[in-house]
């Protein structure tokens with residue numbers, strides 16, 4: 272006989288909750304979790320392997336708790352005059368966000384985001400015993416500074432999540448909205464730029480807004496543009512005081528020596544690691560154009576994925592794509608599906624499968 276959660280003294284606020292559950296299926300064309308489907312270039316892989324191999328002889332000791340070299344490498348990569356004391360990192364930006372919530376949310380506090388947005392925000396918020404409040408977007412999932420400021424002032428949250436560009440819609444977010452939300456709030460404002468590298472080259476990062484805004488945090492990840500999802504490395508930039516707060520909640524030595532070595536080596540090759548971004552953006556735009564021609568309704572995207580409407584029965588279309596070896600994401604918005612831009616071949620496989628299904 273096996274027990275169920277109901278048989279355990281689990282926290283009452285976790286009863287009835289569902290874990291994060293994007294299906295992981297070994298399909299030939301997996302375009303469901305916005306990974307970078309291009310492998311790491313071989314010359315970079317060799318360098319990472321060397322760095323990791325060198326770190327092995329020191330694995331009897333705890334790693335550098337302050338991951339000093341890695342923070343220096345992130346500061347260099349981000350530019351914008353950032354110093355290493357403004358950088359934090361953890362095992363994926365999910366953990367970075369969790370650290371922020373542990374320090375600035377917690378029981379009796381409230382976090383806010385504009386739905387639909389990245390599904391982990393509400394899960395992480397509930398995980399630290401805080402309340403999640405959803406705000407609303409306007410037509411085409413866009414947000415205006417006026418509406419954003421009004422909603423944030425009304426909710427009066429301790430933490431605000433702004434996903435820029437937004438997952439799962441791909442919608443860009445202008446700096447005006449960030450400034451308006453910052454002004455309208457007293458809490459920490461997190462701008463999640465997980466997909467920023469896929470935005471047009473002319474796009475301004477929220478990093479430009481950091482000076483003089485000690486409650487503003489800009490979160491990034493190596494999982495997407497850097498093709499490093501399996502290594503689990505996310506990071507953020509903020510005022511050094513924010514970093515001090517995060518030291519209070521992180522586990523000691525949370526970034527393993529292997530992770531630090533691998534990430535530092537990868538950042539030493541950021542040009543090569545990011546070489547595929549242009550190619551992915553090209554495939555993303557091809558997806559949008561082709562979906563449009565097929566009669567679907569793709570949304571403008573500044574990320575490595577496309578949300579599209581006009582899907583009569585998303586579950587049925589998802590299943591038929593699955594049966595053809597193509598994994599996309601049903602994110603639960605009626606009439607919509609989301610697909611990540613893959614290699615040219617993967618993208619063709621998706622578009623051909625969808626066209627075939629439509630004609631069935």
Ligand code: PMP
Pocket residue numbers: 304305362363364365366389434438463465491492493494500503504505
């Ligand atoms: N933020 C957003 C908006 C995401 O879409 C994701 C991953 N899908 C993450 C953060 C977390 O990524 P990771 O933990 O791999 O850095």
